[in-house]
Structures are given as C-alpha cells and as structure tokens.
Amino acid sequence: MADLLVIQSGGCTAAMNASLAGVMRSAARSRRIARVLGSYRGVLGLLRGELIDLSEQRLDLDRVRHTPAALLGSARHRLLPDDIDRALDTIRRLDVRFVHVIGGNDSADTGHRLATAAAERGYELFVVTIPKTVDNDLPETDHTPGYGSAARFVAQAVMDAGRDTESISSVDPVKIIEIGGRDAGWLTIAAGVGRRDEQDAPHLMYIPETPFSVEGFLDDVQRTFDRHGRAVIALSEAVRDRNGVYIHANGSDLYTDSFGHRQLGGVAAMLCDRVAHDLGIKAKFDKPGTIQRMLTACHSTVDLDEAERLGTAAVERVLAGVTNRMVTLHRVSDDPYHCDIDDAHLHAIANRVRTVPAEFVTDDGHAITSAFRRYAEPLIGAALPDYPRLARRFITIPSSIV
Amino acid sequence: MADLLVIQSGGCTAAMNASLAGVMRSAARSRRIARVLGSYRGVLGLLRGELIDLSEQRLDLDRVRHTPAALLGSARHRLLPDDIDRALDTIRRLDVRFVHVIGGNDSADTGHRLATAAAERGYELFVVTIPKTVDNDLPETDHTPGYGSAARFVAQAVMDAGRDTESISSVDPVKIIEIGGRDAGWLTIAAGVGRRDEQDAPHLMYIPETPFSVEGFLDDVQRTFDRHGRAVIALSEAVRDRNGVYIHANGSDLYTDSFGHRQLGGVAAMLCDRVAHDLGIKAKFDKPGTIQRMLTACHSTVDLDEAERLGTAAVERVLAGVTNRMVTLHRVSDDPYHCDIDDAHLHAIANRVRTVPAEFVTDDGHAITSAFRRYAEPLIGAALPDYPRLARRFITIPSSIV
Secondary structure, three states: OEEEEEEEOOOOOOOHHHHHHHHHHHHHOOOOEEEEEEEOOOHHHHHHOOEEEHHHHOOOHHHHHOOOOOOOOOOOOOOOHHHHHHHHHHHHHOOEEEEEEEEOHHHHHHHHHHHHHHHHOOOOOEEEEEEOOOOOOOOOOOOOOOHHHHHHHHHHHHHHHHHHHHHOOOOOOEEEEEEOOOOOOHHHHHHHHHOOOOOOOOOEEEOOOOOOOHHHHHHHHHHHHHHHOOEEEEEEOOOEOOOOOEHHHOOOOOOEOOOOOEOOOOHHHHHHHHHHHHHOOOEEEEEOOHHHHHOHHHOOHHHHHHHHHHHHHHHHHHHOOOOOEEEEEEEEEEOOEEEEEEEEEHHHOOOOOOOOOHHHEOOOOOOEOHHHHHHHHHHHOOOOOOOOOOOOOEOOOOOOOO | OEEEEEEEOOOOOOOHHHHHHHHHHHHHOOOOEEEEEEEOOOHHHHHHOOEEEHHHOOOOHHHHHOOOOOOOOOOOOOOOHHHHHHHHHHHHHOOEEEEEEEEOHHHHHHHHHHHHHHHHOOOOOEEEEEEOOOOOOOOOOOOOOOHHHHHHHHHHHHHHHHHHHHHOOOOOOEEEEEEOOOOOOHHHHHHHHHOOOOOOOOOEEEOOOOOOOHHHHHHHHHHHHHHHOOEEEEEEOOOEOOOOOEHHHOOOOOOEOOOOOEOOOOHHHHHHHHHHHHHOOOEEEEEOOHHHHHOHHHOOHHHHHHHHHHHHHHHHHHHOOOOOEEEEEEEEEEOOEEEEEEEEEHHHOOOOOOOOOHHHEOOOOOOEOHHHHHHHHHHHOOOOOOOOOOOOOEOOOOOOOO
16 A cells, blocks of 8 residues: 555646546545545645645545635646655655646646656656646647636637627627637637627637737727627737737836736737727727636536546556556547547656647638537537527618507 | 517626516517517617517527527617607607616616606606616615626636635735726625635625725735735725725826726726735736626526516516506515515616615625625525635654655
8 A cells, every 4th residue: 555646736727626536536446545645735735745635634526526726726836856856755755656746738847757756766656647727738638627617618708798799889899808828829719619600709819829910900800890890809818929929018018017027918908908099999808817717607517527537547547557647638539529538658748838720720810610619619518508699670660650 | 559669778787688588478478569679779779760579580588588688789878858759759650658678777767758758748658667787786676687697707706716816826826806886896795705714715805885095905915915825806896095086097097098088997907016016926817897797607597587577577567557667676585585576766766876785894895794695695596616625734744764
C-alpha cells in the first residue's frame, strides 16, 4: 500500500473537481492505495508540506463533482530546480508512489519534471496528469475538460445577449462581448455554436489566430450595422495585430494598470469608444470574465462526465505502471458522440499550444464552419434552446375610424 | 369582438416573453377578443403603424415563454402630446379596446396617459399594464417579473466566481463584480443570497442607497484582504457619493465616452486601478452586463410562472372592465411561498422608484439581512447549490525517509 498525491493547478474551470472526484472514487476502489493526499493550493502545498488527507474528510463526491474551481486550491508556480528536490523529498518521506496533476501546459511540465527526476534518482514514482483548461489549447487530446462548460456559457450568453440587442437596437445597436483565452480563440468561436441564421448573434467574431486591425474592425461594424441595424460581436480579449502585439496594449496607456502592466481585458472598452467616436454609433460591452469559466448553471454534462472519467482512468494507469503521461480524449465518432480515453507523453504536451485550425473558421474569421459545429456541439452537452422569431408582417390599418 | 394590443417596452428581461405568452393564452380563450396585435418595437410600432397580428403567427407559446428579451421588439420612447393623439387615432381605427404594456415605470406612464386620453375623448379603452424590470424598483408590487431570474444569475455568478478567487487567491486575490441597476441596489444585494458563511463571497457589497467613498472602499478592501487573504466584491454600477454624484463620473475623464457622455459601467475598472495603485494588491473585475439580465440558463421557474400568470390576469382584468391599472404581486406567505395577484392605479406607479429598504441590508451595507433572505430566496426558484469546502487539516510529514 502506498499513498496517492493529487494536485490541482493553474487557472480554474467548472469541471476540475469532477476529475478530482474521479481520482478519489477510483482510488477508493484500489487495495494498493492507502491515502489520497491533496496538495493545498497547487504545487505550493507539496513544497510547503501543506497536504490534506482527503480520505478522512468524508466528502460527498457528487457534490465535489458539481463544485466549480479547485477544491484543493490552485496556484501558478513554475518549479525551480531546488523545488524539484524539495518536492521529491516530501514524496519519498511519505512513500507516495502515485501522483496526479489536474492542469494544463504548466502542469504537464511539472509532471514531466517530477517523473524524470524520480527516475533519475531511482525512486519508483508513477505520474499521470489529467488535462484541464477552458482554453482548449492542449495538444494530443481532442479537447480539454472545462472547455465544454465554458463553451456552453459563451454560446448561450451570446445567443441571449444577441436577443437583447435585437429587441432594443434602436437604443443599443452595438454590443461587444469580450471572451477569454490568452493564446487561442477556442472559447471565442464557441459563440458561433448558437447561431442558426444570419439574423442571429454573433454577427462578427475576432480571434487571436487572425491578425486584427482597428480600422478593419470599424469597417466590419459599419457594414454589419448598415445591413442588420445592429452588430453583436464576439471578441477575444487577446486579439493581436499583424506583428503579434496585443491590441489593448497599443497606443494610449488608458488600459495599462498602475504597475505599468498591460493587462488583458481592456480591448472591448477601447473598441466601444472607437465605434462611438469614429462611427457615431452607441456601443456597449459585456465582460463575463471569471463567470464564463465558472458558472455551474452552464455545466455541460458531457464535460463533467469526461472530466470524471479522465480522473478515473488516470488512477487506473498509474496502478498499471504508466508514468510521465497525460490521459487524453480520442474522438471515435461525432454522432453518436463518443471519445475513448488514451494517453500521451508529457513531453509532447508541456509548453505547447494548440491554436484553432483554419478549417474551423470562415476565411474572414467572422463565423464558424460546419466542421467546427460538428466538433463543438457534442461538447457543450444538451442542445441549446431554439428561440422563435416573429415574421415581420404588418397589418393594414384602416384609413379612417370604423 | 374587438382587438387587443400588446406592447413590450423599456429594458429587456429574460421573463418578459412569459408575460406575452400569458396574454396570448388568455386572449385565445376569450370570445370577446378578435385578434392579438403586437406593437413592433415598443410604442414605436403603434406610432408608426407597424403592428403584427400575433394570432396568425402560430407561435409555440412554450417556446415564447422561454425566449429572452422582447419578441415584439422594445424601445425607449416617452410619449409626446402629439404621440398620444396619433396612438389613439390608430387604436380607434382598428377598434382596439384592450391594451397591455409589459414594462416598468415609463410604461406605467404610457399606459396612464393612454387610458386618461381615451377617457377624455369618450373612447372606451381598457388599459392594464404588466410589470417588468430586472431592477425590481417598482412600487405597489412585492417584486417585479424579471428580477427573480436576474437575481438568480447574480447569486450564482458571485458564488461561483467567489470559488475561483478562493482557489487561486495567491494569484488573483481581489475580484470586483459590477452589477446593474441604475437607481436601486436590488440586483446587487441578490449576490448575498448564496452566501452561507463568512468565507463565502461576496465579502463586501456596495449599493446606490448607501453613499460611497473611494477611501472607505479601499479601507474595506484592505481589511477584508488582511482577514481572508482575498476579497470578492459585489458592486453596483450606480454607486454614488454623499452628494448623489455617480462615482464613475468623478475626477478623471477616463470613463467618459467620446460624446462626453458619462456612461455607467466604468466604476469597477477605475476601482481595480485604485486597489492596485493605492494598496498594491492585484485586482480584476467582471462585468456581466447584458448577460445578467438575459441568461436563460439562470431562469427562475418561479419568475417565469409569475410573469405568465400576470399576463393572464391582465387580460382577465381588461375583460372585466378594469382600466388605468397595473397588475401586481401581493405576497401572502414566505414559506410556503405564494403571491396573490392584485392591481394598483397607474398613477401610483409611474415615475416612482422603490429603493432597497434599510432592513434588507446590514448597517454598513455590506451584507444582507435574514429579512432580505426570506424575501429573495423564493424568487430565484430552485435552491442554489451547496458546495463543500475542505477542512484545512494538514498531515504530519515524517522527518526522514522511511
């Protein structure tokens, strides 16, 4: 019998505790695992000796599964060489033989370095990481847990906000919805999944993969406004110009914080100002921020199921002697949708980013293709609502009082 | 037989089409109503002669009920004296005898002036308006349809975003969530409904009813940060200083748009900057904006039911000869929750605002009271989730390798 250590790391999702529940359920079934230890606040817990015995906490795993963010706490901390020694020392003192990191790129790097260092020192340790990121930008897996729920939020929010603009475009004709994702447009293009015809929002989308210019944007908005009398825009917070410079970091220092950090998040406000100033059209923005990653009202059941299955599968793999790998999702079929679970070497994951492939967006980048729809629809869970629209047929009004 | 005219007006909610469905269902059952006519884009449709015969559109009323915003289109337009004449002229030519306006304060004013003008001209017209606003600021009614669903969004979003901050406070310790409502803090204090203990978000709330100072805010944030290592803040977009001046409109012109309009919406960004600059603590904000009013994933079933019941009841009242009134909700019991339907004179509604009463918030304004919890919990529908939290008990780590 040996202990199993689980770490949650990096930016949080609404599905990462489902993976934790999967690990705990699976570990509880094994006679080879003594305790399940949770590292408090990401890898910091391991470095500081702040580990929690999850086996004695009598958690209701169904409630854990539905809890957003990281029940263990999370952190962003890149291991230094000294850290690796300290981490392995604690692992050896506790006779931990199994490690899972629930995380993204950086966690794959952490897992890879732990597994490699243990092997170099002749300590038998099995490390299998579990993918997690709303950004969906990990290689070697069809998609990442957390994406489906966040994508569902974005699709639903843009549909619903789009109906607001459609209803009251005489007052508020332009709405920019700023969507997260630092390096890739996966979450932004999820906005297109609820769009069924050209009346529907979003009328325009902008992702980091396509070079952005403010002038081009203003032309697009004017053209869309002329055509529809309104424009609802899904905008990645991380759009960049042709030199790769973030748009929000250009020009004025309006969107630079007091430390001089040029923070993501100001681009929609800046563009609203330009739409008002240059085009004379009133524009507002929504910035759901954290809420798009967390809102459990938009949990995708498919996402939660897969997150938990990956947790379960990761435990099965370490028990079978697998190490230095991440469990992955391998799509077998779109309809009926099914993913098998596979795994990939951590070296192939760490510090690599998978951007949106060209075949998932139209040439101008403003709409999704049917290929992306096939890819994304199963991931967001239950079908999105289908809202009716009135036929705009006006009655004849009698020319005089009856 | 005579026609019935229905108008949707003002800012949109996720429940206002449920009232429309109630009107249509109820009208379809009456032999005295010929057609149900919808005014396209608020009162503008009536003024422009753009009316739609809803009876011939074969709408699926269950889908109408669940569609956010205004299926008929909405507008903000205050009737001028000439407008009243034009509107009544169209009404008389069509022999419309029944009018419903689904709206807030301004709609009560519109309804009141239409009913009064018709009476003055000796034209028999029955006008009963149906309350609608996420702001919950109408007098004479326990609450307004649209509020329950928006309040559910706010409560859930702040709970869930709060879990994110709790998980990763070592990276992002302060989060400001900017919540709508121009004159009253009803929607902001809904953030408190999901809070079960002092660990839970929101740690601080700021509403327009309590004078706001940036210095006091910074003190509160520092104190909360010292105590909890984090602060999640529910902030009304409309907080004002002791002179009633909106905070976002103070000082710098940073948050003034290019037309010189001082728009609501910039206060959270400004305060994040102050937290970073004055306290040296990293702060971010979420601004759900439109999404808080619209997201159907947060529909409160109680809200939709009441919105539809009020639509039904409004038709029953005009058929019974009632005019110049708004249907209202009268709470009979908190537990089990039930509201009867009543009505009030439009003169008592128009252009009046009901702010949050003192007994619904604590003296410092930063938390809700049990009285508000009793008031609000039934309105948001199904119970909010109850997330587990780990006991922070760390295991002992052996001093040497076993």
